[in-house]
Amino acid sequence: MPLFSAAPIFIWSANADGLAIRYSNPKHYAKAKQGRADEAGQLALIRMQMLAECGQAEVQEVDAGIFIAASDAVRLDMETREGFMLPPPWPGGMRLQKEAWAESQIFAARLGLVEPGIEVRWEWKLRGPILEVGEESYLPTTAQYTALLAFQTWRDAGEREEITNLSLLASLREAHDADCHINLESSLVVANAKELSIDARPEVGSGDLILRPVVSGDFPALTADEIEKRFGQVAGDAPRVVFRVGKTIVLLNPTQTRRARALVERGRVPKAKVAEFNLHP
Secondary structure, eight states, X not given: OOSSOOXXXXXXXXXXXXXXXXXXXXXXXXXXXXXXXXXXXXXXXXXXXHHHHSSSSOEXXXXXXXXXXXXXXXXXXXHHHHHTTOOOOOOSEEEEEEESOTTSTTOEEEEEEEOTTSOEEOOOEEETTEEEEXXXXXOOOHHHHHHHHHHHHHHHOSSOOHHHHHHHHHHHHHHHHTTOOEEOOOSOEEEEOOEEEEEEEEOTTTOOEEEEEEXXXXXXXXXXXXXXXXXXXXXXXXXXXXXXXTTEEEEOOHHHHHHHHHHHHHOEEOGGGHHHHHHOO
């Protein structure tokens, strides 16, 4: 049995922007560039070149390796992670603990990491794509990263308005639906609208078309009638509209908000212009 284990072939480091992966010995990197490295060394260089050239990730070449943007580093598949000797994903789940409603000025929240067989770990931080829990480091999955980054962004925000709190809850739900094991401890559905479309309802008698915005996404469907009853929620000049229907809360982004307000303001299409509207809505 050897007294000393072999030095790792690769090393990694992280900052707020992303993750650097390097050959631990620049000589090994040089050999790989010359096609004279061992199988693992040559395969790693191929992986680095593929990541840099595929155009699907923000990757830069650095001394003896590459630098990957945080949002792309968490998308690396398990084979690539293991090949570069990167930290594993977080092995457990997460738990959200809230106090008060999102609309309240005293709204507070904690996101804990549930470690199998151990109590919830409430103290953690993200350094770029790397999750640090005590002395341990992890490279989260995309869904885990979405939840962790959303919470850290909310936690570090200065003033937290209602839309800030709701955006946090919507992002956590998206992470949950993307297979992040997170206990949201709520029957309320808070979600971001993915699409906004137009519903044109013929008005009995006049023949005019009544225009109504309709939103869709990963939440229980909202009918045009349900949204029409809540046109008052579109009023005002806030940058984002929030539709509340029963236990469903849907957030519109600024572009969707402007379009929804334009539809409500226009209101209707006179009968004489219906044909033109159908051609160019």
